Amino acid sequence: MGQNLIAIEGIAKRYPAKGGGETTVFEDLWLRVRRGEFVCVIGHSGCGKTTVLNILAGLDAPSAGTVIVDGREIAGPALDRAVIFQGHALLPWKSVLGNVAYAVASRWRKAPKAEIEARARAAIAKVGLAGSENKRPAELSGGMKQRVGIARALAIEPKILLMDEPFSALDALTRGTLQEEARRICRETGQTVYMITHDVDEAIYLADKIVLMTNGPGARIAEIVENPLPADRRQGAIHHDPNYYALRNHLIDFLVSRSKTFRDNPPPGYDPRHPPLVRLGGPAPEPRLPRAGEAERHLEAAAG
Amino acid sequence: MSLAVRLQALAVSALILAAFLALWQIGVSGTGPTQQMDPEYAKLMGATATEGKSAMPGPLDVGRTIWGHLKDPFYDKGPNDKGIGIQLAWSILRVGIGYLAAVLVAIPIGFLIGMSPLMSRALNPYIQLLKPVSPLAWMPLALYTIKDSGISAIFVIFICSLWPMLINTAFGVASVRREWLNVARTLEVGPLRRAFTIILPAAAPTILTGMRISIGIAWLVIVAAEMLVGGTGIGYFVWNQWNNLSIVDVITSIVAIGLVGMVLDQLLAQAQKLVTFPE
Ligand SMILES: Nc1ncnc2c1ncn2[C@@H]1O[C@H](COP(=O)(O)OP(=O)(O)OP(=O)(O)O)[C@@H](O)[C@H]1O
Ligand SMILES: [Mg+2]
Numbered sequence: 001m002g003q004n005l006i007a008i009e010g011i012a013k014r015y016p017a018k019g020g021g022e023t024t025v026f027e028d029l030w031l032r033v034r035r036g037e038f039v040c041v042i043g044h045s046g047c048g049k050t051t052v053l054n055i056l057a058g059l060d061a062p063s064a065g066t067v068i069v070d071g072r073e074i075a076g077p078a079l080d081r082a083v084i085f086q087g088h089a090l091l092p093w094k095s096v097l098g099n100v101a102y103a104v105a106s107r108w109r110k111a112p113k114a115e116i117e118a119r120a121r122a123a124i125a126k127v128g129l130a131g132s133e134n135k136r137p138a139e140l141s142g143g144m145k146q147r148v149g150i151a152r153a154l155a156i157e158p159k160i161l162l163m164d165e166p167f168s169a170l171d172a173l174t175r176g177t178l179q180e181e182a183r184r185i186c187r188e189t190g191q192t193v194y195m196i197t198h199d200v201d202e203a204i205y206l207a208d209k210i211v212l213m214t215n216g217p218g219a220r221i222a223e224i225v226e227n228p229l230p231a232d233r234r235q236g237a238i239h240h241d242p243n244y245y246a247l248r249n250h251l252i253d254f255l256v257s258r259s260k261t262f263r264d265n266p267p268p269g270y271d272p273r274h275p276p277l278v279r280l281g282g283p284a285p286e287p288r289l290p291r292a293g294e295a296e297r298h299l300e301a302a303a304g
Numbered sequence: 305m306s307l308a309v310r311l312q313a314l315a316v317s318a319l320i321l322a323a324f325l326a327l328w329q330i331g332v333s334g335t336g337p338t339q340q341m342d343p344e345y346a347k348l349m350g351a352t353a354t355e356g357k358s359a360m361p362g363p364l365d366v367g368r369t370i371w372g373h374l375k376d377p378f379y380d381k382g383p384n385d386k387g388i389g390i391q392l393a394w395s396i397l398r399v400g401i402g403y404l405a406a407v408l409v410a411i412p413i414g415f416l417i418g419m420s421p422l423m424s425r426a427l428n429p430y431i432q433l434l435k436p437v438s439p440l441a442w443m444p445l446a447l448y449t450i451k452d453s454g455i456s457a458i459f460v461i462f463i464c465s466l467w468p469m470l471i472n473t474a475f476g477v478a479s480v481r482r483e484w485l486n487v488a489r490t491l492e493v494g495p496l497r498r499a500f501t502i503i504l505p506a507a508a509p510t511i512l513t514g515m516r517i518s519i520g521i522a523w524l525v526i527v528a529a530e531m532l533v534g535g536t537g538i539g540y541f542v543w544n545q546w547n548n549l550s551i552v553d554v555i556t557s558i559v560a561i562g563l564v565g566m567v568l569d570q571l572l573a574q575a576q577k578l579v580t581f582p583e
Binding site for chain 1: 483486491581
C-alpha cells in the first residue's frame, strides 16, 4: 500500500475446457504499480496480457483474487481507469471532437457545454490534432485515430491509463512519433500507465518497469525488470546507452527461451507474491548479441 | 459513375421505353376476326367483338387516360367514382398509419430482443411462427374482431410491416460492436444514455434497412388488402376498373402504384443515407 496505486493480488483466470474441466490462463498473479510509474508488460501471445488488462479496466472479472486501485477493491469499470483499445474503438458516427467530448461529458456530467468542448479541444490539441476536430474517424489515418484514442483517454484525467498494444498497428515512423509524444505527455502529467506491448524497444524506451509474463496456460509473472536507462532518454538514441544491449538481451533471452521453461522450472526461492525485481546495469555484463534474425523471428511469432 | 456512362444509360433507358411503346402500339392496332352475331349482343360486347378491335388499349389510349386523371385527380362523384388521386391518398394514409404503428411497436421490442438473450429466446418461437404467415390471412380475423374494413386494412399493414423491422432492429442491436459497448462501460455511461448514444446510432443503418423492406411490403400488401375490403383506396380502384372492363384505368393504376412505391422507397433510402456512417 502507501505509494502503490495498483495492487493486483493473486488473480487467476480460468475458462471451462472443451473436454470438461478447466484451463487456467494464468494464476497467482501479483503485481504492484506505484503512482506515476510507467509499466510495460511483455509476454508471448495468448499468455493472458489482454485478460489482465481487461480485469484492471473492470471489463472482465478474475476467477480468483482481487485488484485494488488507490486503496479500494475494484468492482467493474470506472472513470478513474481509462482504456486505450488496440483497435482504437472510436465511434465512427461521431467527429473527432464528438468522440472526445463524449468522454468528457461522461466524466463531468453536470459541466456546461462550453466547458466540455473546451476540455475536449485542449485534449485534441495535446495530441497534435488541432484543426481536425470536425473530421470523422473514417477520414483519419491509423496514427491519427490512435491519437484520438489517446486524447479521449487523457481528457478524462484518469488515475490510470491502460493501453493494449496501442501502437502495434502503425508504421515504424508514426509509431516512433507517437511513442515520443505519449512519453512526453505521461511524464509531464505524472500519469500512471499500464501498457501491453510486443515490441521490446518500445518497452525499453517507454517503461520504468518491464513486467515479464511466462507462457500460458498457467502463466505467472516471472520477474520485473527495472529500466536502467536515464529518465531523459531520447527516442532513436536509446541504443547508444551503455545499458541498452544488456537490457535488450535480457528481455529477448527471456522471450526466446526462459518464458517457456520458467513455469515448470522456476528459479530457487521464486515467490509469485513477490516476483524478483531485476536491476541490470553497473558493470556491463558479457554482451550477448542475439543471433541474426532471432529477435525479428521471435517478434513476428509473438505478434501473430 | 462518370457522366458519359450516365448519359449512355439514360439513352438506353429511353430507347427501351420507345421500343416498348412502339411494340405495344403495333400489337394492339391489328384487327382480329369478327363474328356474326345478334346486333343486341354485339352492342353489349362493344367494339372489341364487332369490329375486331383489340381489347387491349394502346399506349395512346393510356396516355390520354393518364392525362385525364392528372387534370382532375381529386374529383369525387359518389362512392364508385372518385379520382385516382383520392384513391392513392387513401392507400397512402392507411399504409402510413399501419406502418407508423408498426415502427412504434417493432423498434422498442426489437431493442429488448437485441439486448436480452433471454427475451430473444423467449420470443423467437412466436416470431418464427408468425413471420411466414401471409398478412392477408389475418384479414378475416381482423374483420371479425374490429368490424371495420378500413381499420382492418390498417391492421394488416401493421402486421406485415412489423416483422422486417423487428428482426432487423433485434439483429442490429445484438451486433453492436463489443468495443463500442466497452467504451461506454469504461466511461460509466448509464443504460438509457448508452441505448441512445451508442446502440441506437450503431444499429440505425440496420434498423433503417428493415424499415425500408417494411415499407415496400406494406405498399405491396395494401393493394391486395383494399381489393378485399373495398370502399376506397387504389386497390379497390383497380378492382373496380376491372369490373368496369376499363383496362386503360387498370394500366394507369399500375403505373401510379409503381410511382408511389418508388417514392416511398426513395424516401427511406435518403433517411438511410443520413444515418449510415463510414468505417
Ligand atoms: N472466452 C474465452 N474462452 C476460452 N478461452 C479464452 C477466452 N478468452 C480468452 N481465452 C484464452 O485466454 C488466453 C489469453 O488471452 P489474451 O487475449 O489475454 O492473450 P494475450 O496475451 O493478450 O495475447 P495477444 O498477445 O495475442 O494479444 C488465450 O489463450 C485465449 O485462448
Ligand atoms: Mg492481447
